[in-house]
Amino acid sequence: MAKNNDELFKNVISHAKEYGFVFQSSEIYDGLSAVYDYGQLGAELKNNIKTYWWKAMVQMNENIVGIDSAIFMHPKIWKASGHVDGFNDPMIDNKDSKKRYRADQLLEDKISRYEKDGKTDKAEKLQHDMDEALKAEDLPRLKALIEEHEIVCPVSGTRNWTDVRQFNLMFSTQMGAMADGSDEVYLRPETAQGIFVNFLNVQKSGRMKIPFGIAQIGKAFRNEVIARQFIMRMREFEQMEMQFFVRPGTEMEWYKHWKETRLKWHLAVGTNPDKYRFHDHTKLAHYANAAVDIEFEFPFGFKEVEGIHSRTDFDLSQHQEFSGKKMQFFDPEINQNYVPYVIETSIGLDRFFLLTLINSFEEQDLSTADKQDSRSVLHLHPALAPYKAAVLPLTKKDGLPEKAREIMNRLKLDFNMAYDEKDSIGKRYRRQDAIGTPFCITVDHQSLEDNTVTIRHRDSMEQERVAVDELENIIAKLVSW
Ligand code: ATP
Secondary structure (H helix, E strand, O other): OOHHHHHHHHHHHHHHHHOOOEEEOOHHHOOOOOOEEEOHHHHHHHHHHHHHHHHHHHHOOOOEEEEOOOOEOOOHHHHHOOHHHHOEEEEEEEOOOOOEEEHHHHHHHHHHHHHHOOOHHHHHHHHHHHHHHHHOOOHHHHHHHHHHOOOOOOOOOOOOEOOOEEEEOOOEEEOOOOOOOOOEEEEOOOOHHHHHOOHHHHHHHOOOOOOEEEEEEEEEEOOOOOOOOHHHOOOEEEEEEEEEEEOOOOHHHHHHHHHHHHHHHHHOOOOOHHHEEEEEOOOOOOOOOEEEEEEEEEOOEEEEEEEEEEEEOHHHHHHHHHHOOOOOEEEOOOOEEEOOEEEEEEEEHHHHHHHHHHHHEEEEEOOEOOEOOEEEEEOOOOOOOOOOEEEEEOOOOOOHHHHHHHHHHHHOOOOOEEEOOOOOHHHHHHHHHHOOOOEEEEEOHHHHHHOEEEEEEOOOOOEEEEEHHHHHHHHHHHHOO
C-alpha cells in the first residue's frame, strides 16, 4: 500500500472508532478477530444504507418483493447448494510461525508485488497458473507455485510450508441434543439459499409472474482464514441479495440490465465513478454462465464489493432434486412449466459501509495566510448521513436553548436530528462535519425577534438565513435522493 493510502486507511479506521461508527468486538477482552460492532452512528449509517437498498430494489420495483428468512436452515440445504462439499478455501500453514494463510491470497500478494515492481510478464504468468490450479482444485500445484515463487511467511520470514489443504468456511453448531451428531446445523454463509427455498411460497402467495425478484438483507457467517482490512473481510457480516427469476434463454438480457442498474445505484449516492470498475469473471463457477464483480478502488487496491451472477437453474434444480419437491413455474404466456433461471445481485453491506466512509472522508486544509486550520469531514450523501441536521443555540442563555429545543422537537418527528449546546459554535460545526451531518441550524438572538435561523452547509461551509417555518421543506428537499 502506498504510504498516503496506508495513512488514509488508518485515519478512516481511527475516525470510525473515535466518532462511534465501528468498534472492535469484545474490545475490553482484547477483541475477537474479524468481528466488529457498529456504534451509535455506525448503526444509523448502516440502517440508512439498508433503507437505500431496500427502497431501490424492493419498493421501487413492483415485481420485486423482500423477505426475511431464518439464519438456521435444514442442513440438507447446504448439501444441495454445494456448500458442504465445495465451500472451501485452500489453506497453508507456516511451520515456524504456526500462522495460517490462504494459499491463493499469498499468491495474489506476490502478483501485486510483481506488478508494483514492473514485472508484468511474471505477474500475468503467475495469475494464469494460479487460476488453472484453483479451477482444477490442484492443491499440490498451489504449493509448488508458492515454492517456485519463493514466497516467505510475512511473520517468520521462512519458506517452511505445510501442504495445502481445503478448509470449509461454514460455522456449525448443534440444534437440540441428539447424541449421534444428526443435529448439526450451519450458520448460513449467504442469504441466497433462504430465497431459493422460499421461491414457491413467495411466488404462490404473492401471485408473482416471471420475471420477478426476491430480495433479502441479513447476516451471513464465514470462518474466513485470513481476517484483515478492517470490516472488509469479517466472520460475521451482512449481505443484501436479490435473486431475479427469469425465463430460460432471457438471462443474458437481465444480466446486462442488473449489471447497469446496480452500478447506477452505487453512483447515485455520490461515490466517485473513477474508483469503480467491472471485473468480468473468466473462471466461472460450475453453475454460472456469466459473472461480474463490481469493484471499488480501496486504499489497498481494487476489491469486490458486489457480485452479479447468472446462476442458471442450478440452485432451484438442486433443491428440486434434494427435497423431492417441484421447483417449477407455469408460464401462461408460453404455456410451459420450467425451472426458472436466476440472476443474482449480491452486495456486502459492511463493504459498502467501508467504501462509503473511505469515499466521503476528507482531511481538509483550511489554512489562511495568517492562520493554520483544518477539519475532518465526511461528505456523506444526506440520505445516508446519520443525522440529517443539528440544532445549535448560539449561546446557552437568553432563551436561545428554549427556542432551539422547540425547533428540534418539531423536526425530530420527521428527521433524525442532533442537538448540541456545548463548546463554541466553531467546535460544534467541526464535530458535525466529522460525523457527516449535512446541515447545522443555528439559533441566535435574531431568531427570537423574527423567527429565522441560519443553515450552514457542511460541504461549502456557507450559511444562509431562512424562516423557521420553512425548515421542514428545506431539509426534506436536501436529504432526498
Ligand atoms: P471474496 O472473494 O472477497 O471472499 P466472495 O466472492 O466470496 O468474496 P460472494 O460469495 O459473492 O463473495 O458474496 C457476495 C458479497 O458479500 C461480496 O461481494 C462481499 O461484498 C460480501 N462478502 C463476502 N464475504 C465477506 C466477508 N467475509 N466479510 C464481509 N463481506 C463479505
